[in-house]
Amino acid sequence: MLTALGVVFGVASVVAMLAIGEGASYEAQEQIRNLGSQNVILESIKPPDNQGPGQQSRSFVIEYGLTSRDINQIRQTIPGISVVVPSRIISEYLWHDDKNIDGSIIGALPIYPEMRNRKLSSGRFFTDIELAGRLPVCVINQTSATRLFPLSTPVGKSIRVRGYYYQVIGIMEDEGQRATTESTGNGNKSSSSLAQIVIPFTTLMDQFGDTFFRFRSGSFEAEKVEFHEAIVRVDDVNEVVSRAEAIKQILSKNHPREDYRVTVPIELLRQAERTKRIFSIVLGSIAAISLLVGGIGIMNIMLASVTERTREIGVRRALGAKQRDIVLQFLIETVLLSGAGGVVGVILGLGIPVAISHFAGVTTVIKLWAPSLAFSISVMTGIAFGIYPALRAAKMNPVEALRHV
Amino acid sequence: MVKPIIELTNIRKTYRMGDMESHVLQGITLSIFPGEYVCIMGPSGCGKSTLLNVLGCLDQPTSGSYLLSSQDVAHLNDDELSLVRCRNLGFIFQSYNLIQQLTVIENIELPLYYKGVPESESHDIAEKLAGQVGLGKHLHHRPNELSGGQQQRVAIARSLANDPLVILADEATGNLDSKSGHEILGVFDDLHQLGKTLIFVTHDERMVQRCSRVVRLRDGHIESDEPGGARKHRAANPVSELHMNDVTEESESSADLPTSVFSH
Ligand SMILES: Nc1ncnc2c1ncn2[C@@H]1O[C@H](COP(=O)(O)OP(=O)(O)OP(=O)(O)O)[C@@H](O)[C@H]1O
Ligand SMILES: [Mg+2]
Numbered sequence: 001m002l003t004a005l006g007v008v009f010g011v012a013s014v015v016a017m018l019a020i021g022e023g024a025s026y027e028a029q030e031q032i033r034n035l036g037s038q039n040v041i042l043e044s045i046k047p048p049d050n051q052g053p054g055q056q057s058r059s060f061v062i063e064y065g066l067t068s069r070d071i072n073q074i075r076q077t078i079p080g081i082s083v084v085v086p087s088r089i090i091s092e093y094l095w096h097d098d099k100n101i102d103g104s105i106i107g108a109l110p111i112y113p114e115m116r117n118r119k120l121s122s123g124r125f126f127t128d129i130e131l132a133g134r135l136p137v138c139v140i141n142q143t144s145a146t147r148l149f150p151l152s153t154p155v156g157k158s159i160r161v162r163g164y165y166y167q168v169i170g171i172m173e174d175e176g177q178r179a180t181t182e183s184t185g186n187g188n189k190s191s192s193s194l195a196q197i198v199i200p201f202t203t204l205m206d207q208f209g210d211t212f213f214r215f216r217s218g219s220f221e222a223e224k225v226e227f228h229e230a231i232v233r234v235d236d237v238n239e240v241v242s243r244a245e246a247i248k249q250i251l252s253k254n255h256p257r258e259d260y261r262v263t264v265p266i267e268l269l270r271q272a273e274r275t276k277r278i279f280s281i282v283l284g285s286i287a288a289i290s291l292l293v294g295g296i297g298i299m300n301i302m303l304a305s306v307t308e309r310t311r312e313i314g315v316r317r318a319l320g321a322k323q324r325d326i327v328l329q330f331l332i333e334t335v336l337l338s339g340a341g342g343v344v345g346v347i348l349g350l351g352i353p354v355a356i357s358h359f360a361g362v363t364t365v366i367k368l369w370a371p372s373l374a375f376s377i378s379v380m381t382g383i384a385f386g387i388y389p390a391l392r393a394a395k396m397n398p399v400e401a402l403r404h405v
Numbered sequence: 406m407v408k409p410i411i412e413l414t415n416i417r418k419t420y421r422m423g424d425m426e427s428h429v430l431q432g433i434t435l436s437i438f439p440g441e442y443v444c445i446m447g448p449s450g451c452g453k454s455t456l457l458n459v460l461g462c463l464d465q466p467t468s469g470s471y472l473l474s475s476q477d478v479a480h481l482n483d484d485e486l487s488l489v490r491c492r493n494l495g496f497i498f499q500s501y502n503l504i505q506q507l508t509v510i511e512n513i514e515l516p517l518y519y520k521g522v523p524e525s526e527s528h529d530i531a532e533k534l535a536g537q538v539g540l541g542k543h544l545h546h547r548p549n550e551l552s553g554g555q556q557q558r559v560a561i562a563r564s565l566a567n568d569p570l571v572i573l574a575d576e577a578t579g580n581l582d583s584k585s586g587h588e589i590l591g592v593f594d595d596l597h598q599l600g601k602t603l604i605f606v607t608h609d610e611r612m613v614q615r616c617s618r619v620v621r622l623r624d625g626h627i628e629s630d631e632p633g634g635a636r637k638h639r640a641a642n643p644v645s646e647l648h649m650n651d652v653t654e655e656s657e658s659s660a661d662l663p664t665s666v667f668s669h
Contacts, residue, residue, distance in 0.1 A: 311502065312504055312505075314502075315498070315502045315504065316504075316515070316519075317463075317487065317490075318461065318463060318490060318496045319490070319491070319496065319515055319516045319519055319563070320487055320488070320490045320491025320492070320516055320519040320520060320567070321487065321491075321519045322483075322484050322487040322488075322519075323483060323484070323487075325519060398463045398464075399458050399463050399464050402463070402498070402502075
């Protein structure tokens with residue numbers, strides 16, 4: 001059994017490789033579904049050089065991020081894009097009666113749910129009329145709903161933020177797991193369980209202006225950000241990458257400080273392909289080497305077995321076995337050995353992705369055909385490495401085989 | 406006149422080692438008729454086993470012709486030889502040569518497996534044969550759980566499974582103590598009685614008394630070819646009792662024995 005260990009590891013790596021690869025593409029597809037494959041997402045980020053520890057006790061206004069100049073330039077110079085949806089995001093406490101939670105207010109346009117692929121679970125989104133009228137209405141996400149209104153229905157009630165009241169007109173689903181790859185910068189950002197409320201962009205501009213003040217650990221800090229986010233929709237899916245390049249050029253000219261980030265969801269697919277390829281190469285090599293080692297081990301076992309059973313082979317030939325009967329017999333024995341290794345390998349291989357998902361947080365997907373494929377690889381290893389011992393057994397001269405002691 | 410079942414004409418076997426040639430069989434011409442019980446005897450190294458291997462289609466003669474029930478088998482390829490062994494020949498070996506990982510019944514079924522007989526049928530045949538050699542109660546034992554004599558009886562049952570034209574044995578009693586050897590000789594007598602054609606290489610003088618013909622070899626030649634004890638004996642006192650009953654377990658009634666061995 002020990003010699004089948006190579007086959008065990010080989011098969012296990014094949015299963016793990018397939019699970020990780022499938023997981024990577026599944027994750028990418030999920031993200032694209034969330035972010036929209038035709039979209040290019042622009043975000044404002046605090047420029048890194050303004051976050052030094054020496055500036056903690058001073059108070060001043062940090063100005064950064066996307067501006068209306070950027071938005072206008074993008075609108076005017078880049079062809080083939082249909083809409084640019086800017087939004088502002090402000091972190092604040094959200095109140096209902098005496099309950100409050102930490103959350104964010106997003107100022108957006110009525111097209112927001114469609115662009116971000118977010119479904120409403122009840123109520124409705126605000127309209128162009130409400131946008132134009134700068135009305136104090138809001139759509140809240142599921143997290144806010146359950147945390148601020150644990151016992152009642154939120155629609156029709158109001159939420160207070162910094163003295164302003166917003167009437168809840170709809171509830172939308174939480175945003176799916178978001179962002180592991182950005183075209184500039186790195187790091188992870190998860191907004192899945194963050195409380196969010198979306199209000200008309202105009203209302204937000206009226207009430208919060210474009211500067212945002214906040215006390216933070218004793219110091220007074222102000223940020224001036226015009227747009228926190230903008231989504232550009234490209235009409236032709238095939239043009240998304242080239243349009244994103246053009247957008248990046250405009251932004252890099254306007255923002256030498258790199259206080260923005262461009263995410264191209266469709267590029268996540270490429271990223272996933274890359275991950276998949278790397279894992280395939282690494283695990284594929286492990287698999288190939290293990291299978292080779294295992295196969296050679298099995299071949300040695302079988303060669304020893306053939307020698308040990310020389311006389312048995314002679315007897316079988318005398319009783320009428322043809323050469324091909326002997327080949328078949330030893331091939332079956334080899335395949336049983338490698339197949340047993342394959343079964344253990346598949347079980348082990350199903351465990352590896354589960355462990356990886358658990359400890360490394362990487363999504364893995366096990367398709368039904370993957371274990372079957374891995375198992376057939378073990379069978380084929382048995383055939384490939386069993387054929388030589390089997391032929392050697394079959395080619396023995398019956399008389400000499402019978403004389404063997 | 407009865408047609409011979411085996412006709413050897415001028416069979417030669419030459420082994421070449423480097424530029425040394427050793428002429429092991431030097432022109433053997435021999436006809437064997439159905440129902441004969443032939444002992445091949447001779448000093449060690451005279452070529453008995455070599456001749457038996459040629460007769461058993463395990464080895465090909467260097468020259469000469471070999472007709473087995475009128476079929477020329479001297480110049481067949483490996484698959485064709487396998488087929489001849491499978492259909493027409495039964496083997497019994499000095500060291501029993503049962504397959505250790507198979508049970509008694511599986512060992513007996515083995516020739517039928519290679520012949521392509523369906524399993525249900527081969528199981529019945531094997532079970533019947535096991536009963537006839539007195540091992541009806543040991544069907545599922547492994548060879549290492551049996552005595553030498555019992556193992557040789559399994560081997561005899563196995564050699565009968567495909568209902569061969571000829572049964573060949575090389576020193577079949579050579580590994581047995583005199584008592585179990587005697588029992589096995591009794592089984593052979595029964596086979597002879599039942600009309601089987603037996604060709605046995607032996608050093609066992611007791612066999613000479615029981616066989617119908619003794620062929621003595623010396624240096625690759627037939628030195629003498631005489632009637633055996635059974636023929637000389639038969640004239641005066643025909644063998645009537647079945648010796649197999651001496652050796653079977655009490656529970657195996659002699660009624661099992663008759664020609665049923667060949668009826669399948
Ligand atoms: N494959 C071979 N290559 C060369 N010489 C061989 C080969 N097989 C047998 N011989 C020689 O042929 C001669 C006859 O051997 P064989 O086994 O037929 O003798 P035997 O009569 O059966 O003797 P024993 O009674 O000892 O079994 C021996 O001298 C042996 O060395
Ligand atoms: Mg010999």
